[in-house]
Amino acid sequence: MKRFIMWALVMFFISTTFAQQALWGDAHVVSPEIHKDHTVTFRIRAPKAVKVEITGDFPAPQQIQTSNGKSYVPGKVQLKEGIGGVWEYTTSEPLASELYIYSFIVDGQRTIDPASVAMVRDVATVSSLFIIPGDPGDLYSVSDVPHGTVARRWYDSPTLKEQRRITMYTPPGYENSKESYPIFYLLHGSGGDEEAWVSLGRTAQILDNLIAQGKAKPMIVAMPNGHTQNAAAPGESSRNYTPAMGGGPRKAEASMEDSFGDIMKFVESNYRVKKSKTYRAIAGLSMGGMHSAAISAQYPNTFDYVGVFSAPPIAGLMTRNNLNSVKAVDEFVKKLQVQQKNGPKLYWIACGDTDFLYQSVMDSMKKMDEIGFNYSYRESSGGHIWKNWRIYLSEFVPMLYK
Amino acid sequence: MKRFIMWALVMFFISTTFAQQALWGDAHVVSPEIHKDHTVTFRIRAPKAVKVEITGDFPAPQQIQTSNGKSYVPGKVQLKEGIGGVWEYTTSEPLASELYIYSFIVDGQRTIDPASVAMVRDVATVSSLFIIPGDPGDLYSVSDVPHGTVARRWYDSPTLKEQRRITMYTPPGYENSKESYPIFYLLHGSGGDEEAWVSLGRTAQILDNLIAQGKAKPMIVAMPNGHTQNAAAPGESSRNYTPAMGGGPRKAEASMEDSFGDIMKFVESNYRVKKSKTYRAIAGLSMGGMHSAAISAQYPNTFDYVGVFSAPPIAGLMTRNNLNSVKAVDEFVKKLQVQQKNGPKLYWIACGDTDFLYQSVMDSMKKMDEIGFNYSYRESSGGHIWKNWRIYLSEFVPMLYK
Numbered sequence: 001m002k003r004f005i006m007w008a009l010v011m012f013f014i015s016t017t018f019a020q021q022a023l024w025g026d027a028h029v030v031s032p033e034i035h036k037d038h039t040v041t042f043r044i045r046a047p048k049a050v051k052v053e054i055t056g057d058f059p060a061p062q063q064i065q066t067s068n069g070k071s072y073v074p075g076k077v078q079l080k081e082g083i084g085g086v087w088e089y090t091t092s093e094p095l096a097s098e099l100y101i102y103s104f105i106v107d108g109q110r111t112i113d114p115a116s117v118a119m120v121r122d123v124a125t126v127s128s129l130f131i132i133p134g135d136p137g138d139l140y141s142v143s144d145v146p147h148g149t150v151a152r153r154w155y156d157s158p159t160l161k162e163q164r165r166i167t168m169y170t171p172p173g174y175e176n177s178k179e180s181y182p183i184f185y186l187l188h189g190s191g192g193d194e195e196a197w198v199s200l201g202r203t204a205q206i207l208d209n210l211i212a213q214g215k216a217k218p219m220i221v222a223m224p225n226g227h228t229q230n231a232a233a234p235g236e237s238s239r240n241y242t243p244a245m246g247g248g249p250r251k252a253e254a255s256m257e258d259s260f261g262d263i264m265k266f267v268e269s270n271y272r273v274k275k276s277k278t279y280r281a282i283a284g285l286s287m288g289g290m291h292s293a294a295i296s297a298q299y300p301n302t303f304d305y306v307g308v309f310s311a312p313p314i315a316g317l318m319t320r321n322n323l324n325s326v327k328a329v330d331e332f333v334k335k336l337q338v339q340q341k342n343g344p345k346l347y348w349i350a351c352g353d354t355d356f357l358y359q360s361v362m363d364s365m366k367k368m369d370e371i372g373f374n375y376s377y378r379e380s381s382g383g384h385i386w387k388n389w390r391i392y393l394s395e396f397v398p399m400l401y402k
Numbered sequence: 403m404k405r406f407i408m409w410a411l412v413m414f415f416i417s418t419t420f421a422q423q424a425l426w427g428d429a430h431v432v433s434p435e436i437h438k439d440h441t442v443t444f445r446i447r448a449p450k451a452v453k454v455e456i457t458g459d460f461p462a463p464q465q466i467q468t469s470n471g472k473s474y475v476p477g478k479v480q481l482k483e484g485i486g487g488v489w490e491y492t493t494s495e496p497l498a499s500e501l502y503i504y505s506f507i508v509d510g511q512r513t514i515d516p517a518s519v520a521m522v523r524d525v526a527t528v529s530s531l532f533i534i535p536g537d538p539g540d541l542y543s544v545s546d547v548p549h550g551t552v553a554r555r556w557y558d559s560p561t562l563k564e565q566r567r568i569t570m571y572t573p574p575g576y577e578n579s580k581e582s583y584p585i586f587y588l589l590h591g592s593g594g595d596e597e598a599w600v601s602l603g604r605t606a607q608i609l610d611n612l613i614a615q616g617k618a619k620p621m622i623v624a625m626p627n628g629h630t631q632n633a634a635a636p637g638e639s640s641r642n643y644t645p646a647m648g649g650g651p652r653k654a655e656a657s658m659e660d661s662f663g664d665i666m667k668f669v670e671s672n673y674r675v676k677k678s679k680t681y682r683a684i685a686g687l688s689m690g691g692m693h694s695a696a697i698s699a700q701y702p703n704t705f706d707y708v709g710v711f712s713a714p715p716i717a718g719l720m721t722r723n724n725l726n727s728v729k730a731v732d733e734f735v736k737k738l739q740v741q742q743k744n745g746p747k748l749y750w751i752a753c754g755d756t757d758f759l760y761q762s763v764m765d766s767m768k769k770m771d772e773i774g775f776n777y778s779y780r781e782s783s784g785g786h787i788w789k790n791w792r793i794y795l796s797e798f799v800p801m802l803y804k
Binding site for chain 1: 450510556637
C-alpha cells in the first residue's frame, strides 16, 4: 500500500505545481550557499529589481556619527545581477563560526531569502538565518543529542489579574524521571517576548548541547513575558498587542518585580524544581538584565546565581543627572547591601565594549565597588546584540549550581 | 524603583530609535484596519514602487483553465498610491467572519505586512494574518478562557531509527489533575509539518474555545511529523531539511503507517491517556487524511473515530488506471472490510466541492458503498484550503468520545 500512497502523492504534486512553488520558492536558486572554506554566496531571483542588498547580522554593523555621539546601523552589501535576473553576492572572506540573521532589500523592500527554509521571528520581524559550523556555531545548532521539551504554557497572575503566557524548557528525561531539578529564570529584553530566548537566543539548543557535553547540569528554564502591559507575544493573547513602549489601551498594573512571585509560585507548584536558593538562578538581557537585578534585590535571599547581560544592575544610573534618580539609586544601593550580606554565589555582569549602555554598566560597577558588592565582570567585543547574549548564556549556564 | 526602570527604558528607547523602527515597522501606517462594518483597509508605505498588490486567502482564488482542466490561482488586487508613498486598498464589501492570510507583492516581490505584528509560518512561507470576528472567526481567536499547553517534544522511533519531533496539546488543567484523557492523533498534509495544525490550523485556539463552551471533551492532541524523510520542521532537526517531494540525502526507511506504533507507544507511556478504542481518534488533512485511513486500516481495532479531510480514503484510486493500483485498491478494500467488522463509531469523510481531489473522494466512497462500509460524508464549498480544514476540525472534535 505505501508505494501507492507515494505514487498518489507524486500525482498530487504534479497537479499542484503552483502550490509547490509557493511552498518551496524557486527550486533553481540556492541560497545561502555555505562553501567549504566558509565563504558564503547569497542569491535571489529578482529580474525587475534595480537594486538588491543584504542586511542583518551579516554584514557587520556600520558606525555612524549622530548628534549625541556614535551609533551603529546595520551593515549592507549590494548584490550583482547575473543570468536570469538572479542577483548574487559572495563574501570576500570566510565568515567566522556564528549564527547569522539576514534579509534581502529589493528596491527598498525588505524580504526574507525566498530560497531558504531557515528563518526566525523576533517579535514582529522575520529574518532568514544560517549557521557557520565550529565554535560557537555548533553550540547553537540542533545536534544529534537528546532533546529537552519546549512548552508554551499559561500561568495565573493574581497580581496582574490575568492569565499570562510563559515558555518552559525541561531537560531531556524530565518527563520520565522522579527527580527534582534546579530552576533558571531567563528574562528577555524590551524588544522581545516569551519567545525571544528560544528563537534568537537558541536556549533549547544551547542547553541540549551543554547538557549532552556534561558542561551544564540538567535544569529547568522558565522564560516569562517581561512586558506587564502584554499577556503574551503578538497574536497569542486575547488582548490587543501593545508594542513595548507604544502605549495602548491597558497600562501595566504592576511591575515585573511585583508580579514575579506569581511566576515562581506557578513554576514551583507545576514542576519538580528544587526549592532552595542554591538551585535558583535568574538572568536576563537588557531590560531583562535590569529585571534580574531588581528581582534578585527585591527577593534578596532567593537566588544564588544572578546574571545581568548588557544592562546596568542599577537602572537608575541611566538617568543619573535627575534628582529623583539620585534618590532611586540610593534606595536601590541599600537593597544591594542587604543582598550582598546574604551572599549570592555568583553575580555575573556582562557587557559588550561598544554597547550603548556600556557607561551605565561601568557606573553601576563603580557604585557596587563602593559598597564592596561581590560581582564578576565579563566584557566582550561588540554591542547590544544577540550574538553577545548567546555567548553570555553559553558561559553563564555552565557556572550554575556548582 | 519601578518608576525609574520605566524612566530608564524610555531613555533606552529614545537612544535606539533605529532598533525600534526595525522592530515595529512604520508607526504611522495602520494595516490592516478592520472597520466596524467588517470592510478592511490595507496599507503599505512603498514610495519607490510601481505596482503593489495583495494576495492570499483574501482576495478569493481565481479559476484558470489549464491543459488538464480547471485550476485555481491565488486572487490578487491592486493598491493605489496615495500621499507619502502609502499604497492603500479597501475592500468594496464587508468580509465574512474568517481567519485570512495575506501578503503584499511590491513590484513582484512578496512581503508580509510591515505594519502588522500578526503573522503565521507555513513551512517556508510567512504570511500576515487577521481575523474578522463572528462565526467562525471567534473560534479561531485566542479568547479569555482557560488555555491548554502546547509542547514541542521528541520521541524515539526505533522503526525510523531516530528521535523525531512532535507537537502535543494538553487541555487546561491537565498538569494539575490525576485524570486520564481521550487522545486525538491529528495529521498534517504533504505541504506541512508538526507545526501546521497549531499554526494555520489554530488547533490550540479551537480546542480551548470548544472545551470552554462545553462542546468538546477535554482531550490530548498529538500532532506528529508525517514526512518520514524528515525528523522535524525546517531548522528544528540535526539533519538537512528535505522538502516534501524534493528528494535529498536520506530516503524514508519506513512509511508513516509502519512507524505509527512508535508514536502511540510514546504518547501512551508519557501522557495520562485512556488506552481503549473508545477514547482514540485519528484524523488528518490531504496526505494526513490518507495516512489516517491507512493507519486506522492497518490497526483495524484501535480507533473508534476516524476523520479523512480533503483526501480519498482509498489512496490507490488516485491512479486508478494503473494495473498495480488496481491490485493495491483490492488489498486496501480487504483491510477496510476487516475495519468495518470492528465497527468504528464514526468514519467521517469531508471534502470541498472544488477540491482537486474531489473525484477520487467520490470514487472512494463508491467503492466503500459497494462493501457496505459505514461512513459519514460532509461536503463544504471551496477547495484544498486551510479554511476548510479549520471548519472540519471544528466540526469533528465535538463528535468525539460521545
